[in-house]
Every structure is written in C-alpha cells, then in structure tokens.
Amino acid sequence: MSASVDKVLSLLPKYRKFGPGKWMAICPAHDDRHPSLSIREAEDGKVLMHCWAGCSVEQIVNALNLSMVDLFEDSARDFRGETSGVGSLRKSFDYRDALTGVSQEATAVMLIASEIIHSGSIKPHHYDRLRKAESLISDALAVAGGR
Ligand SMILES: [Zn+2]
Incomplete structure (x- = not known):
C-alpha cells in the first residue's frame, strides 16, 4: 500500500x-x-x-x-525503471512513459502551487515533493540522453 x-x-x-x-x-x-x-x-x-x-x-x-497534493504524495516515478546499466537503460527507455511521468510531476507541482497560494506558506513535505519532482524530471532527461 x-x-x-x-x-x-x-x-x-x-x-x-x-x-x-x-x-x-x-x-x-x-x-x-x-x-x-x-x-x-x-x-x-x-x-x-x-x-x-x-x-x-x-x-x-x-x-x-488533507490537500489534493496528499493524494499524489508518493506517485513520483522512477523513470529509470528496474533495468540496470546504461546500455539497457537507454534501450528500454520509453518516451511515452517518461512524458506521462513528467506530466504527472507537472500536475503535482501545480497542485502544490495552488496549495501555497491558498495557505500563503509552503509545508516542508511539499517542498520535499517539489525537489523530488525536479530531480525526477532531470533524471528523465538524463536517461533520454540529454543533460
Ligand atoms: Zn460523499
């Protein structure tokens, strides 16, 4: 669960x-x-x-x-999947899957942003979630061959 x-x-x-x-x-x-x-x-x-x-x-x-963001708390995905090694990573990289993940991260970021507007402050776990979104999206780019 x-x-x-x-x-x-x-x-x-x-x-x-x-x-x-x-x-x-x-x-x-x-x-x-x-x-x-x-x-x-x-x-x-x-x-x-x-x-x-x-x-x-x-x-x-x-x-x-709760806030809407709480429903997304651990929906952050690992774009690297379960494969290991750079070669197999590159081969198994699924762009559609990654874009779905990026879009979900964008939704989470948007929900957190509206939460900040409503409450006028940011909760520490929401800040952590934003950092996680940033690192997951960066990871997706890295795995896709970008920087
Ligand atoms: Zn009801």
Missing part, C-alpha cells in the same frame, strides 16, 4: 477492503449512512476516490483535512 493510501485510510472512520487496492468507506464529506466512498490505489500509488453520492474529490479531501 502506498503512503498516500495509508494516510487517507487512517483518517476515515470506517472502511473495508473489497479487493486488491480497493476500499469502500463512509464518505466524510456528506451525511453518509452506507459506505458510498470508493477508494482505489492507482498503479503509481496515487489515491483515486469517488463518492457515489456526488461529493467532489476536493470536498472529500477538505473533510479529511
């Missing part, structure tokens, strides 16, 4: 697992009697939430006292 999923579940009063990487919970954003919040862990560790009663993800995140 990713740290982001772990964090979200730990804040929910009542949830149960109903499959690998899937949970149902009492939605914290509306007066919920039957679990109507579905939570899923994406392949990259991101938390996907959907309230069947119609609450937005922002409302749920606010009710949990």
Whole structure:
C-alpha cells in the first residue's frame, strides 16, 4: 500500500477492503449512512476516490483535512525503471512513459502551487515533493540522453 493510501485510510472512520487496492468507506464529506466512498490505489500509488453520492474529490479531501497534493504524495516515478546499466537503460527507455511521468510531476507541482497560494506558506513535505519532482524530471532527461 502506498503512503498516500495509508494516510487517507487512517483518517476515515470506517472502511473495508473489497479487493486488491480497493476500499469502500463512509464518505466524510456528506451525511453518509452506507459506505458510498470508493477508494482505489492507482498503479503509481496515487489515491483515486469517488463518492457515489456526488461529493467532489476536493470536498472529500477538505473533510479529511488533507490537500489534493496528499493524494499524489508518493506517485513520483522512477523513470529509470528496474533495468540496470546504461546500455539497457537507454534501450528500454520509453518516451511515452517518461512524458506521462513528467506530466504527472507537472500536475503535482501545480497542485502544490495552488496549495501555497491558498495557505500563503509552503509545508516542508511539499517542498520535499517539489525537489523530488525536479530531480525526477532531470533524471528523465538524463536517461533520454540529454543533460
Ligand atoms: Zn460523499
């Protein structure tokens, strides 16, 4: 389980697992009697939430006292994959995959930026996340043969 999923579940009063990487919970954003919040862990560790009663993800995140960025906490990807050695790295480098990762990092950076605008300050773990985004994007460029 990713740290982001772990964090979200730990804040929910009542949830149960109903499959690998899937949970149902009492939605914290509306007066919920039957679990109507579905939570899923994406392949990259991101938390996907959907309230069947119609609450937005922002409302749920606010009710949990989290920010959107918390759902992305450890979605940062390692563009190097699992291969080792420069030769195999170069060969297995997938541009589409890397661009998807770069785009996700951009989203995370954008979410953190809006968080900073709202709160007027930056939290240390968000700053760390920004540094991680920067290093992952630099890594992607390095692996792609750039500098
Ligand atoms: Zn709801």
